[in-house]
Amino acid sequence: EVQLVESGGDLVQPGGSLRLSCAASGFTFSSYAMSWVRQAPGKGLEWVSAISLGGGSSYYADSVKGRFTISRDNSKNMLYLHVNSLRAEDTAVYYCAKHPRGYYDSSGYYCDYWGQGTLVTVSS
Amino acid sequence: DIQLTQSPSFLSASVGDRVTITCRASQGISSYLAWYQQKPGKAPKLLIYAASTLQSGVPSRFSGSGSGTEFTLTISSLQPEDFATYYCQQPYTFGQGTKLEIK
Numbered sequence: 156e157v158q159l160v161e162s163g164g165d166l167v168q169p170g171g172s173l174r175l176s177c178a179a180s181g182f183t184f185s186s187y188a189m190s191w192v193r194q195a196p197g198k199g200l201e202w203v204s205a206i207s208l209g210g211g212s213s214y215y216a217d218s219v220k221g222r223f224t225i226s227r228d229n230s231k232n233m234l235y236l237h238v239n240s241l242r243a244e245d246t247a248v249y250y251c252a253k254h255p256r257g258y259y260d261s262s263g264y265y266c267d268y269w270g271q272g273t274l275v276t277v278s279s
Numbered sequence: 280d281i282q283l284t285q286s287p288s289f290l291s292a293s294v295g296d297r298v299t300i301t302c303r304a305s306q307g308i309s310s311y312l313a314w315y316q317q318k319p320g321k322a323p324k325l326l327i328y329a330a331s332t333l334q335s336g337v338p339s340r341f342s343g344s345g346s347g348t349e350f351t352l353t354i355s356s357l358q359p360e361d362f363a364t365y366y367c368q369q370p371y372t373f374g375q376g377t378k379l380e381i382k
């Protein structure tokens with residue numbers, strides 16, 4: 156059974172930093188691209204970032220480019236999102252999601268499994 | 280950037296109804312469109328990908344169609360568990376969502 160378990164969400168002041176983690180199990184983690192998708196309270200879904208199976212390619216939404224960094228450790232079956240220079244508008248539940256292919260491309264852009272999310276609150 | 284616009288944003292329907300949700304892309308996206316269902320407090324669930332391919336385990340009352348700039352998600356006979364919010368997605372972008380409520 157595929158399982159994705161996020162952690163690391165917290166209350167942080169504007170300008171602060173966090174590292175979000177996602178522990179994957181039940182599938183061959185190193186064979187699939189992964190993404191982070193967020194959802195602000197009461198709002199819709201926003202794709203944040205994606206990373207290819209080996210970590211060699213990464214992609215970011217314009218809203219987080221230069222502030223967030225996605226990474227993975229295939230030896231530990233872990234996905235990470237380093238979030239810096241946090242703003243109030245970054246407040247959201249952050250979901251870890253698996254893609255059906257190794258690359259984030261036209262055939263593998265959708266997410267077939269999702270974690271339950273971790274809440275990041277940015278407030279003074 | 281390609282924008283996705285869903286209509287309607289809110290939909291009220293009864294158990295047994297046939298409902299259709301539309302997703303329009305600001306540019307042609309071939310068949311690169313997925314649909315998700317999300318219930319309150321839960322993660323999204325993949326329903327359809329490549330515009331019309333049903334994800335394994337999803338009931339056959341859900342169907343998708345379209346290509347280019349206009350796509351539809353149809354639920355043929357609403358069940359109580361189908362009342363939720365639905366999102367379309369293309370690479371990098373989600374639609375704003377359609378909340379399906381019980382009439």
